[in-house]
Amino acid sequence: NAGVTQTPKFRVLKTGQSMTLLCAQDMNHEYMYWYRQDPGMGLRLIHYSVGEGTTAKGEVPDGYNVSRLKKQNFLLGLESAAPSQTSVYFCASSRVGEQYFGPGTRLTVT
């Protein structure tokens, strides 16, 4: 099992550009999550999904969109990147209980 994988690992964007982060899990988990982590901060939930075809807003959803067209994939989109979105992004998946995290994507917006 690869667990939770994320692509890309690193990305640099200019303000106003768009991009999509891909998360994939091979554990047949129903729940998937996108978090951001800023220096000295804990993880903050952006969006999550409780199953294929469903998405919901988390704590900090503004400026992001998500889609869960397939159970194993959860996409995070930035339509018009802003410097405030410079962060490390983590995807996670779970059944009920503990969440399994991917290795993260480091995004810099200049």
Next chain:
Amino acid sequence: GESVGLHLPTLSVQEGDNSIINCAYSNSASDYFIWYKQESGKGPQFIIDIRSNMDKRQGQRVTVLLNKTVKHLSLQIAATQPGDSAVYFCAEKEGSQGNLIFGKGTKLSVKP
């Protein structure tokens, strides 16, 4: 809103000593708690969890204690090793449909 916090942002211990990392939570309805370890440049890794119907749970070299009266959670690491150096996060959850709420983390440094 409710939040999970930590008493100390950094903790430095000698190799071989025991470590205790503390966490305060404020949502009395939370019924599930997790400790995660995050090494530099990696994603958080599950260490141990505990449900609110328990007050202690032991794993390999780790023990989690839950005191619901004062809403306090602690992680004890026995015989701390250099490989234990990381940031440790506690997280809480309310109900089966609730999302995890993470604390800001405690950095553990192990001196050889």
